[in-house]
Amino acid sequence: MRQQAGDALARYDEAFRAAGGAPFVPVGELTRQLGDWEPATGDYKETLSAGLVEAASTLPGVPEAAGSIVWATGTSQDVRLISADEALAQLRAAATGDCSGCAPLKVTGARLTTVTVPTTRGLATVPAWEYTLDRTAVRLARAAVDPSAIVRVTPPPWDADHPHEGLAIESATTTTTSRELTVTFTGAPGPSSKPCGVDYGAEAAESDLAVVVIVIEYRHAEDEACPAVGAQRSTTVELSRPLGERAVLEVKQGLPVGLTISG
Incomplete structure (x- = not known):
C-alpha cells in the first residue's frame, strides 16, 4: 500500500501541473440533476445516465466575462468559462450508462448560474450552465469551468x-x-x-x-x-x-x- x-x-x-497548478480539484462528477422525474418521465433517468442529451435550439456561447470559483473559506479564483454547448458535450462524455434505443432528451434552453461542488479544499460555489428540458420540469446543471482549470486524476x-x-x-x-x-x-x-x-x-x-x-x-x-x-x-x-x-x-x-x- x-x-x-x-x-x-x-x-x-x-x-496538478498539467492543469497549470489550478487550485480547483472537484470531488465526483460535475453534473447535477435539479428536481425529480415525474411518473410519466421515469425512463428519462436511464436516458440521462447514457448521456443521450442534445440541444433542440441554439444555446448561449462563451460568456465575455471570466467566472469565479468561491470556496466556503472565502477564498476565490477567477477562471475561464465555456459555452453551454461545450458544457453539454462534457455532460454527455461523462455518461456511464447504456440505453440503446432510447430517444435523446431535448434541451430547450440554458442560463448561466452556480452550483455547489465538493472539492479538496471544501465546498465551492462554481459557475454552471443550467439546462431546461422538453416535457419535464427537471433541469440539468453542468459546471461551466474551462477544463484547463480543472485538476482531474486518472486512476490506474x-x-x-x-x-x-x-x-x-x-x-x-x-x-x-x-x-x-x-x-x-x-x-x-x-x-x-x-x-x-x-x-x-x-x-x-x-x-x-x-x-x-x-x-x-x-x-x-x-x-x-x-x-x-x-x-x-x-x-x-x-x-x-x-x-x-x-x-x-x-x-x-x-x-x-x-x-x-x-x-
Whole structure:
C-alpha cells in the first residue's frame, strides 16, 4: 500500500501541473440533476445516465466575462468559462450508462448560474450552465469551468493479477492549523475485542501537493467467517505539517476525497 500511495502522489502531482497548478480539484462528477422525474418521465433517468442529451435550439456561447470559483473559506479564483454547448458535450462524455434505443432528451434552453461542488479544499460555489428540458420540469446543471482549470486524476488501470489493496477513505476533516486529519470509511461494525471486529489506525504518505491516507486494520482474528455488513468508521492520522491547500487522496485509486475544514 505504501507503493500504491507513492504512485498516487506521483499521478496527482502530474495532473496538478498539467492543469497549470489550478487550485480547483472537484470531488465526483460535475453534473447535477435539479428536481425529480415525474411518473410519466421515469425512463428519462436511464436516458440521462447514457448521456443521450442534445440541444433542440441554439444555446448561449462563451460568456465575455471570466467566472469565479468561491470556496466556503472565502477564498476565490477567477477562471475561464465555456459555452453551454461545450458544457453539454462534457455532460454527455461523462455518461456511464447504456440505453440503446432510447430517444435523446431535448434541451430547450440554458442560463448561466452556480452550483455547489465538493472539492479538496471544501465546498465551492462554481459557475454552471443550467439546462431546461422538453416535457419535464427537471433541469440539468453542468459546471461551466474551462477544463484547463480543472485538476482531474486518472486512476490506474485495473489489473486482476495485482488488485489495488487497502480501504478507500470517503472523506476527511481537519482545521486550518492542526496536523491531525480525521478520515471516514466503511469498515467492520465492531471493535477488535469482539468476533469479526476491527480496530483501525492510519498512516500518511505526503508530498507538497497531496496526502494519501493508508488505513491500517487490527483484526479480532484472521480468516474469520464474517457477515458482509459495513458501518461508517473513522480514524485520525498525524501529518508532518498542517494540511494547508494540499489534496487528500484515497489509497486504492488515488482519487481525491471531500474535505471539511473547521476552525
